[in-house]
Amino acid sequence: xxxxxxxxxxxxxxxxxxxxxxxxxxxxxxxxxxxxxxxxxxxxxxxxxxxxxxxxxxxxxxxxxxxxxxxxxxxxxxxxxxxxxxxxxxxxxxxxxxxxxxxxxxxxxxxxxxxxxxxxxxxxxxxxxxxxxxxxxxxxxxxxxxxxxxxxxxxxxxxxxxxxxxxxxxxxxxxxxxxxxxxxxxxxxxxxxxxxxxxxxxxxxxxxxxxxxxxxxxxxxxxxxxxxxxxxxxxxxxxxxxxxxxxxxxxxxxxxxxxxxxxxxxxxxxxxxxxxxxxxxxxxxxxxxxxxxxxxxxxxxxxxxxxxxxxxxxxxxxxxxxxxxxxxxxxxxxxxxxxxxxxxxxxxxxxxxxxxxxxxxxxxxxxxxxxxxxxxxxxxxxxxxxxxxxxxxx
Amino acid sequence: xxxxxxxxxxxxxxxxxxxxxxxxxxxxxxxxxxxxxxxxxxxxxxxxxxxxxxxxxxxxxxxxxxxxxxxxxxxxxxxxxxxxxxxxxxxxxxxxxxxxxxxxxxxxxxxxxxxxxxxxxxxxxxxxxxxxxxxxxxxxxxxxxxxxxxxxxxxxxxxxxxxxxxxxxxxxxxxxxxxxxxxxxxxxxxxxxxxxxxxxxxxxxxxxxxxxxxxxxxxxxxxxxxxxxxxxxxxxxxxxxxxxxxxxxxxxxxxxxxxxxxxxxxxxxxxxxxxxxxxxxxxxxxxxxxxxxxxxxxxxxxxxxxxxxxxxxxxxxxxxxxxxxxxxxxxxxxxxxxxxxxxxxxxxxxxxxxxxxxxxxxxxxxxxxxxxxxxxxxxxxxxxxxxxxxxxxx
Numbered sequence: 001x002x003x004x005x006x007x008x009x010x011x012x013x014x015x016x017x018x019x020x021x022x023x024x025x026x027x028x029x030x031x032x033x034x035x036x037x038x039x040x041x042x043x044x045x046x047x048x049x050x051x052x053x054x055x056x057x058x059x060x061x062x063x064x065x066x067x068x069x070x071x072x073x074x075x076x077x078x079x080x081x082x083x084x085x086x087x088x089x090x091x092x093x094x095x096x097x098x099x100x101x102x103x104x105x106x107x108x109x110x111x112x113x114x115x116x117x118x119x120x121x122x123x124x125x126x127x128x129x130x131x132x133x134x135x136x137x138x139x140x141x142x143x144x145x146x147x148x149x150x151x152x153x154x155x156x157x158x159x160x161x162x163x164x165x166x167x168x169x170x171x172x173x174x175x176x177x178x179x180x181x182x183x184x185x186x187x188x189x190x191x192x193x194x195x196x197x198x199x200x201x202x203x204x205x206x207x208x209x210x211x212x213x214x215x216x217x218x219x220x221x222x223x224x225x226x227x228x229x230x231x232x233x234x235x236x237x238x239x240x241x242x243x244x245x246x247x248x249x250x251x252x253x254x255x256x257x258x259x260x261x262x263x264x265x266x267x268x269x270x271x272x273x274x275x276x277x278x279x280x281x282x283x284x285x286x287x288x289x290x291x292x293x294x295x296x297x298x299x300x301x302x303x304x305x306x307x308x309x310x311x312x313x314x315x316x317x318x319x320x321x322x323x324x325x326x327x328x329x330x331x332x333x334x335x336x337x338x339x340x341x342x343x344x345x346x347x348x349x350x351x352x353x354x355x356x357x358x359x360x361x362x363x364x365x366x367x368x369x370x371x372x373x374x375x376x377x378x379x380x381x382x383x384x385x386x387x388x389x390x391x392x393x394x
Numbered sequence: 395x396x397x398x399x400x401x402x403x404x405x406x407x408x409x410x411x412x413x414x415x416x417x418x419x420x421x422x423x424x425x426x427x428x429x430x431x432x433x434x435x436x437x438x439x440x441x442x443x444x445x446x447x448x449x450x451x452x453x454x455x456x457x458x459x460x461x462x463x464x465x466x467x468x469x470x471x472x473x474x475x476x477x478x479x480x481x482x483x484x485x486x487x488x489x490x491x492x493x494x495x496x497x498x499x500x501x502x503x504x505x506x507x508x509x510x511x512x513x514x515x516x517x518x519x520x521x522x523x524x525x526x527x528x529x530x531x532x533x534x535x536x537x538x539x540x541x542x543x544x545x546x547x548x549x550x551x552x553x554x555x556x557x558x559x560x561x562x563x564x565x566x567x568x569x570x571x572x573x574x575x576x577x578x579x580x581x582x583x584x585x586x587x588x589x590x591x592x593x594x595x596x597x598x599x600x601x602x603x604x605x606x607x608x609x610x611x612x613x614x615x616x617x618x619x620x621x622x623x624x625x626x627x628x629x630x631x632x633x634x635x636x637x638x639x640x641x642x643x644x645x646x647x648x649x650x651x652x653x654x655x656x657x658x659x660x661x662x663x664x665x666x667x668x669x670x671x672x673x674x675x676x677x678x679x680x681x682x683x684x685x686x687x688x689x690x691x692x693x694x695x696x697x698x699x700x701x702x703x704x705x706x707x708x709x710x711x712x713x714x715x716x717x718x719x720x721x722x723x724x725x726x727x728x729x730x731x732x733x734x735x736x737x738x739x740x741x742x743x744x745x746x747x748x749x750x751x752x753x754x755x756x757x758x759x760x761x762x763x764x765x766x767x768x769x770x771x772x773x774x775x776x777x778x779x780x781x782x783x784x785x786x787x788x
Contacts (some may be wrong), residue, residue: 001495020526041635045641054522055449055473061477061523064777068646074662076641077777078483081448082472083455089472092496093487100493101395102486102639128448130454131462132414245496247439247470252462268468311745383471 004098005232006240006389008036008225009354011347014339017113017219022079023058023240025111026069027346028221032107032351033070036225037235043225044103046077049090049110050343051083052125057113058295076103083129084292085378086110087222087346088385091276092245104228108117110347111221120294122217126342129379134253143214145254145380146293149158153261153299154208161208165193166316167294168336172322175333177363180348182218183340213294218339222348238358243371246272248385254380265384266303266375273373273386274305281305285369285387286356287327288349290333290377299307299323300375301329304386323364331356331364346376350387357391398492400634401785402430403748405741408576408733411613415451420463420506422615426501427464428634430619431629437619439470441741443484443504444737445477446519451507460503470497477523478503478686479772480787481616481740482779486639488620504741505615516611521734523773528647537608539648539774540687543602544727547655547693548602550705551704559587561688562606562730568717569727571757574742575661576612576733588641603622607688612733616742632752633786637673637765640666641779648774659778660697660769667767668699671782675699678782679763680750681721682743684771685728691715694769695723698780717758725750725758728757740770744781751785 011030017024025048033043048063059065063077069383082089087110094106103150114122127141135145149382153159168187175181192202192212202210206223232239246266251257257264281304289304301312306327321329332338332352353372353382355361372389404425419442428435442457443530470491476483476714481504505714508516521535529539532537547553562581569575586596607687626633640661645651651658668674675698683698685691695706709715712783715723726746727730729739739776747766749755766783 022526051454052448054446055452058522059526060445060475060519061773061777063476064523064773065525067643068776073644074642074659076486077643078474078476078480078487080472080474080487081454082457092470093472093474093490096487096490096494099496100490101654102490102493107594125454128452129458131459132416132453182407248468249458249544250467252459265468302433303749379455379458382462383455394528 001099003229004095004242005227006224006354007227007232007235007237008032009351010035011180011222012220013180014218014220014341021053021059021113022065022069025066025109029070029107029109032223032225040108041105043072043075043105043107045097045106047090047094047108048079048242049347050079051081051086060146082383083344083378084342085376085383085385086343088376088387091350095242095245097225098228104231106226110221110344110345112341113219114217119209131253143206147209150208150295153295156261159313161314162193163316164213164294170322170340171330171334171336174331174364175337178333181333181337182216183337187212196219209293215292215335215340216362218341220339220341220344222344222351224347224350239394240258240357241390242296242352243390244273244388245275248384250382252382263299263303263381269386270304271383273388277388279388283371284373285371286366287329287373288352289329289375291330291336291338304375328366349374353389357389395493397623398489398636399621400618400748401621401626401629401631402426402746404429404602405574406614407574407618408612408614410736414684415447415453415507416459416463418615419460419503422617423464423501423503424693426617426619435499435531437466437469437499437501439491439500441488441502442473443480443741444473445475445480477772478736479740479770479777479779480737482770482781485744487634489639492620492622498625500620502616502706502741504738506609506735506737507613525647537600541603544602544689547689553707557707557710558607558688559583560675561691565724565728565730568725568758569731572727572732575727575731576610579730581606603687609686609729609734612735614733614735616736616738616745618741618744634748634751635784635786637784638667638670640783644776646776657693657697657775659775660694663778663780664698667780667782673782677765678767679765680760681723681767682746683769685724685730686734698769722760745770745781750784
């Protein structure tokens with residue numbers, strides 16, 4: 001298997017976009033291509049991560065459209081869809097293109113415009129990933145699944161709403177330092193939980209989860225340029241190695257799982273990624289987790305192996321996951337505050353981590369970060385992609 | 395690059411399906427898995443080819459759903475979309491997974507249910523792949539592009555409507571021998587062109603193309619099981635090698651091409667596939683071409699290198715592309731008569747070719763077929779995947 005490097009990373013600011021879908025994708029792509037500074041080296045393939053363009057934006061074949069917008073013909077191109085894990089799945093597909101020898105340089109661009117169609121309810125759109133016969137027809141949405149999951153998880157492990165609030169506060173704080181984040185709004189324990197106004201400021205979405213436990217609905221795009229060892233060496237770029245990718249699926253319907261609080265696909269995908277990378281969770285310097293809901297950051301950090309089961313909320317309380325902590329989690333602000341344009345999210349996690357490993361993360365830079373981990377969580381945990389990056393010394 | 399083999403192939407009958415999307419995909423997958431006869435060897439990854447489920451069927455993350463329906467957890471899974479070339483793109487993605495060493499066994503399933511949503515016009519849905527600002531808003535559809543293309547191509551090379559009719563007649567004849575074909579209806583030159591009734595039987599769609607120049611709108615699914623050399627050897631299956639895959643993109647808007655009759659992406663993708671396979675067009679024993687419109691079979695057969703430019707219609711007239719001819723084209727009936735469930739088509743082309751190379755094509759078997767070529771044509775020729783298969787003697 002040929003080694004694969006991240007040689008360029010870029011994104012648009014997440015939030016609301018007035019641009020057409022393909023232009024949004026092109027903007028992130030150009031940022032990553034400029035970052036990679038390829039000169040005359042051609043892009044051999046383009047992989048686009050997207051979940052909803054066919055329905056939301058009434059546009060298909062968007063990978064071909066992106067190639068055309070960037071004049072990258074005759075580069076190979078296709079779009080990859082894996083629900084909220086579309087981004088990391090697309091990175092995996094690009095990775096395999098280079099690892100197999102079919103390509104030397106691949107552009108991977110994630111994009112989503114969640115608000116393009118009037119009257120289409122984003123929550124209903126995302127719920128189209130749930131089990132059609134066992135979940136969707138009963139009105140299940142992702143927030144409702146997360147609420148049920150949170151209730152059981154909190155009861156079992158003694159997690160309280162203030163632990164969830166601490167995750168939100170941390171991620172909003174981090175996002176204040178990220179110019180690409182959707183939400184630039186610091187929040188406090190008083191403002192979202194303990195003051196009388198909190199009842200109004202932070203209304204329930206799916207108990208016990210309130211508004212500030214849930215990610216926003218965002219537009220945005222993020223892009224990576226991946227390259228073979230030869231190309232990376234020729235360009236002399238910082239060597240951010242894709243050290244390992246793992247992926248695992250689980251039952252579609254959440255209630256069919258033996259233990260619904262056990263994020264089995266996160267466990268298996270992470271173990272595979274660490275195994276391929278030759279690293280263990282304790283080797284990791286910085287992580288981006290899929291905190292579409294605050295409870296997920298806590299649960300995923302345990303399933304990935306960073307904390308013992310039932311212990312992560314205590315680590316959050318001790319500040320261990322802050323920018324200055326032992327294991328900073330979601331320095332970008334996470335889905336919670338950076339935003340969650342579905343197809344872009346998994347790519348954006350790796351954009352943040354590539355910047356961190358290159359020392360280009362500005363105010364939120366983690367000192368001496370050499371290793372990084374990302375968890376991109378598809379479905380409600382039924383398709384998870386874990387990625388480990390490692391900076392090679394030259 | 396590790397060699398990759400097709401060890402199983404199966405499909406549903408194309409046509410109209412009353413089954414839910416995922417069940418349709420599962421039926422084709424099970425046929426391919428039974429054909430591969432894996433025993434206890436696990437499927438490591440599932441790639442689903444689909445263009446429209448998010449919009450037409452209101453379902454996303456269908457690769458995860460298929461894994462669940464087949465109980466293949468924790469296999470990796472994602473869907474691939476590349477318009478009408480989604481099928482061959484998905485095969486390429488599966489191929490790269492094995493070639494890179496990330497997987498040993500991959501299930502690739504193409505599926506489309508074109509008629510699931512009342513009131514959604516299939517032609518408008520497919521037109522969502524055209525250029526939104528330069529084509530779609532002006533009312534361009536795929537049949538209209540094909541009509542314009544046909545007019546220019548016919549004028550330039552002396553192709554007449556009877557040549558197009560000969561393609562339709564041949565492909566309908568072949569489909570009569572294919573139990574999986576959507577349309578089992580033999581057609582004659584009198585019936586569709588020369589008799590007075592032909593005006594009624596075969597009305598214009600986009601002049602000079604008439605109804606019998608256009609593929610039907612179909613539901614259906616097709617699946618392949620791909621495997622590494624070790625697994626293929628262990629199973630002792632006939633050795634159908636994926637000898638070479640090539641892909642190329644071209645301008646999105648057709649009118650931006652220097653010569654709109656030159657299918658440049660077919661040329662480039664085919665040349666790359668032949669080059670990787672170490673074969674030339676004259677080595678090929680059987681081909682499946684993307685005859686969404688009859689004119690495309692003629693034009694693609696030239697761009698792929700089987701005939702000189704402007705000569706293919708004469709070869710059709712001489713019967714060279716019939717089952718008994720020098721180079722049988724579309725023994726399955728092609729998109730024209732086998733049907734065109736968009737995401738399934740590129741996979742189904744390779745299902746037919748795998749059967750042909752294994753000697754399992756029944757009444758339409760090409761004697762001693764050892765090499766095969768498929769052209770899966772995305773957009774209106776702006777993203778093409780060419781695949782060469784070769785049977786290895788054991």
